[in-house]
Amino acid sequence: MDAPTADRSSPLKAFAIGLPLAYSLAFFVLPLAFLVLLGFFVVEDFQVVPALSLENYLDIAQHLFAQSNYALAIAQSLWVSLTTAFFAVLLCYPMVLAIVYLAPPTRHRLLLLLAVAPFWSSYVLRLFSWQLLLAKKGIINSALAWAGLEDLQFSLIYTQIATRIGLIHYLSPILIVVLYVTVANIDRDLIQAARDLGATRWQAFRRVILPMSRTGLVVSGSFAAIVSFGDVLSGALLGGGAGTSILGSVPLFSNMIMTEYASSTNLPRTSALAMILVLVMILMLAAGTALAERNKIDAG
């Protein structure tokens, strides 16, 4: 549609588009572009030299399996994020099913609000609380001792299991909301039809609800995996920086980048590492999208 005459001579148009665009270019595109570029610079005598070279990446490749062992860190991150995503979805999905199918519709808004409640406190501080809860002599263990159940005591802190707990707690609010939208959109009539045809509840779930949730599940799972991969806080505060998992006491890749930055003065090198992180995340995104496409169900 053609622009109204008022649009033709509109200085407001230039300003309204220009200002946000300029800001985004200056403070978003530019830094990111610079980050990519920085990965190709080197540091000589404590000065960043803007000379393009692959030195950083070669250096990282050298240390991939030796010394800093980046490969293992990446593996650890992949392992933790994928399992986190799996369990997060596994735990949130029944929750959403319970909300949608057990709770009266008038309560849904309230229940969703409560699910989002953790969002109301700071992530860092929540992790501090988890520390208190999961510590060796923390709240849960001391409560178990007090109740005479010493045998049930565990030592979760500084393992990647603790990291996962922190991440799942962080992701739950978003996952619940996203999955709620998916499940709530499943036509009730379909379920009623299945029941009418003689399906038990379990069958109705497996044959109707689950297939129709597939896309939503894949999407939220991918989202959870990608966010987990890029997260630093849970790994640092609950995982202790190099939390133990079945892969051993290996730090997460994201934590490794943070420590590298804190300990060394080689920003170009840290940037190169960050670019590798981005690369893996893009690959995860591509895989997730491909998976989601394959699982798309036509409602019609």
Add this chain to the structure above:
Amino acid sequence: MLAGGGAPPAVDLELRGIAKSFGDFTALERVDLSIERGEFVAIMGPSGCGKTTLLRIVAGLESMSSGQLLLRGHDISALPVHKRSTRLVWQNFALFPHLDVRRNIAFGLTLGRHDKAAVRAKVEQIAELVQLGPFLDRRIGQLSGGQKQRVAIARALVTEPEILLLDEPLSALDAHLRIRMQSEMKRLQQRLGLSFLYVTHNQSEAFAMADRVVVMNKGRIEQVGPPEEIYTRPRTHFVAEFVGNNNIFDGKVVDVQAGLVKVQCADGIISAATDGRPPGRGSTVSLVVQADKVSSRPSGVPAENSLGAVLSGREFTGSQVIYHLETAHGVEVKMVAQEPFGQAERAGINTTMQLYWSPADTVILRPNIVPSVENIPGRRSYVALGT
């Protein structure tokens, strides 16, 4: 199109060759129109005919691809919307929800420097005129549809525009209210002596209020004239189909004599009265007969037309009954019953009936390639003769 008689009237609005295209799509094809001071002109047509686009071009909300727009003699073609002294009244009122009635009405007056007391007086004066006096301090959400429409009109009028543009302003109101508002609006317009350009898709509304009616179709003006003329003397095929209840018969002229044109149609010969320039023998024409000129009883008029048809349906519209019939060759005919309990009433579906009407009530349309004010040179259209 100037009205006759007296001193030459002042022309308020003149559209010269207004055309508008959106990419490949032509919304308006060279529209020419003049509106005189104090005239109520209604533009009528099916959806998509371009009437709203035309109105918005006059208001300045759409640009035109070519043409000229003159308001009281001044060329406003390039003038931006906020500088024009046209005012638009919207179908959905477009009232500002965060302002009360008073401030809505005063909006146009409070944009620059203004005398608060003078503005207040003007607002109250216009509110009295549209009977909104007691509602001035209400919020928009508290008003009924009819009241909102009045606020919209008041808001436009208080700025003393040179012409008022209305885009289906009564469409959002219910039927009863609409009819009441029609007469109120007409009275208001006459009292103010202000030109109104009024877009509607509702025929009875256009006929009830307008001094002249413009019928548009596919971006072109089909016919312009007083309501009676549009109704009884359609000039194009489209107008004949669109306005009122008309029957159309196509055929070839076989004989012309003594003011009577005989046309061979699918179901027989139909006679039409003519004076002026009758079409030549052998030319293709369309004949238009109003449904309420058709009767099931002969009236004995010389050369009265007669046609046999089968009754296929009856339509009760409250004020009249419309009979739908079909001839042996499948031509649809409509008849409006003149006597509620006449012969037609007693006839059942699928009965064959004989229909009668006078040649004087038969309008001739024929293809015309003679250029005239309504036609684009070279464009073929059906134009009535003998009018």
Add this chain to the structure above:
Amino acid sequence: MQADRDGWAWRVAGRAYMAVGYLFLVLPIATMIVFSFQKGQFASIPGQGWTFQWYGKLLEDGALLEALGNSLIVSPLAATGACVLGFLAAYAAHRFRFRGRGAFSVLLVLPILIPPLILGVAFLGLLSRIGLQGQLLSVILTHMVVVLAPAMAVIQLRLGQMPSALEEAAWDLGATELQSLYKVVLPFALPGIAGGWLLAFTFSFDEFIIAWFVSGFEQTLPVAVYAYIVGSIDPSLNAIGSIVFALSMLSLIGVELLLFPLFLSRSKSVN
């Protein structure tokens, strides 16, 4: 669902699961609030008695409160900046049809989808080149880019409800573009701007990583808290956490009150 008798096992199981689930979600917050009033350096059960000492310590020590103060400077300013940019961008996307309009919107929303770790490194890289790192200003400028997304999204949602006839009516009555913008569009968009502001504020207030990278000695609250946690177990963190929770809860209730009516009313009617 119908109350058929044979479904009761599912219902009981479902309700139990929900209860456990909500317990999990609420656990750390409850812990935080409860133990902010508990004596004892190390949180454990049974408790060691109730006290206000940790709140007192906050006031004495001052470091955490100072960081809270910094956050209360940074986040409102970042939110305001984001709302100004967000309103302009939302208005542009709403009203003008220009090539690349879709890309424009995507570009402005993109920052929130990029892992903050990457953004932190990137921002530091740029800011250190122009000497703007290590200040509260750095945090404000970088947060603005990120929280622009929620602010703009909410404002766009609200503007989408504005019938185009409204602005056209203002122009028709003689208003210039600017007059129409602040006399008609802005009042209409206000609930969206307010909701967007609160959302942007909440995001900024809780943001840790970017702030960690770009700030210096003047720290925002999450950064200061992080330093504390890594340094020692200090129950006054529970105290500050409870305060933050209360603050966030208030602003998010505000968001809820402003936004839900917007989400629910899908009609484009002027009233």
